[in-house]
Amino acid sequence: MTETPETHTSTEISISFKESLYEGLRQGLYSFYTLFKIMTPVYILISILKEIAVLEILAGYFSPFMKFLGLPGETALAVVLGWTVNLYAAIAAFAGLGLSIRQVTILAVMLGISHSHFMETAIISRMKARPWLILLIRIVTSLFIGALMNLILPENF
Amino acid sequence: MEFILQTAFGLLKLMALIFIIIVPLIIILELFRSYGVLEKLTKLISPLTSRLGFEKDSVFPLLAGIVFGISYGGGVLVGEAKKxxxxxxxxxxxxxxLALCHAIFEDTLIFIAQGAIWWIVVLTRVATAFMITALVAIWLKKQGHP
Structure with a gap:
């Protein structure tokens, strides 16, 4: 491999602006493509489950737990997908449910604290930072904050 | 037929929202990265962060993770630890x-697009991360770990 010597001139700075703009666009489009591949099947699957009334049955099982978080039983699937896959899968799972602002805000905080655990626990273990303890803290904190927000936030806004 | 149309329309709307958030955001973050915006910010807020008990060299990986996400922040952290x-x-x-609070722009924006109230999301998440980290830091000190 040959290395090209680096020179710092004013023209190079303007090229680097264009280059990073282009690089950002490339990364952005690629990310969108990967998100599209995850979100589309999730959104379609949830829509079908809702249409054939299976979502209702599943929601029935989960609603006793979800009500502590101020969330309908249907959102249990979104939480599970958020924990295991990522936030985008979670969003695709609740986007069609017609949730209230309060419910989306609670979900945003809970899932923000605790998500993508397979991937992120692997990243944290590379940091040599007690990944299992951090995983436990994230899940417990998220459930605690969700319940706390449900107690504090006014019912209608 | 109505079901298919409704689902297709809902999906199109969802993906359009994600597109107009993600593509510009990643471009802006890439520009931040190539112009070293966070390196400058680290220096600027160092009086505040040192008062909060963060050592100088851990502020940059912390900021990098909060803004760019956990894999980037984690990478910086591993690099600094090796040195x-x-x-x-x-x-x-x-x-x-970082595990509790990362990619704060991305995560917040995609939930705002679904109706979440941004300041509640940001404040609650940052405050929670601060409190939990502080509690664990106090606990570790009591255990006698430096």
């Missing part, structure tokens, strides 16, 4: 904070 600049529990505490 011996972040020692002992500092690395664990940075990792813990």
């Amino acid at each position: 011996g600049r972040i020692v002992g529990n500092q690395a664990f505490l940075v990792a813990l904070f």
Whole structure:
């Protein structure tokens, strides 16, 4: 491999602006493509489950737990997908449910604290930072904050 | 037929929202990265962060993770730790904070698009990360870890 010597001139700075703009666009489009591949099947699957009334049955099982978080039983699937896959899968799972602002805000905080655990626990273990303890803290904190927000936030806004 | 149309329309709307958030955001973050915006910010807020008990060399990985996401922040953290600049529990505490609070722009924006109230989301998440990290730091000190 040959290395090209680096020179710092004013023209190079303007090229680097264009280059990073282009690089950002490339990364952005690629990310969108990967998100599209995850979100589309999730959104379609949830829509079908809702249409054939299976979502209702599943929601029935989960609603006793979800009500502590101020969330309908249907959102249990979104939480599970958020924990295991990522936030985008979670969003695709609740986007069609017609949730209230309060419910989306609670979900945003809970899932923000605790998500993508397979991937992120692997990243944290590379940091040599007690990944299992951090995983436990994230899940417990998220459930605690969700319940706390449900107690504090006014019912209608 | 109505079901298919409704689902297709809902999906199109969802993906359009994601597109107009993600593509510009990633371009802006890439520009931040190539112009070293966070390096400058680290210096600017260092009086505040040192008062909060963060060592100087852990502030940059912390900011990098909060803004760019956990894989980027984690990478910076591992690099700094290898150089011996972040020692002992500092690395664990940075990792813990980042696990609770990272990619704050991306995560918040995609939920705002679904109706979440941004300031509640940001404040609650940042405050929670601060409190949990502080509690664990106090606990570690009591255990006698430096």
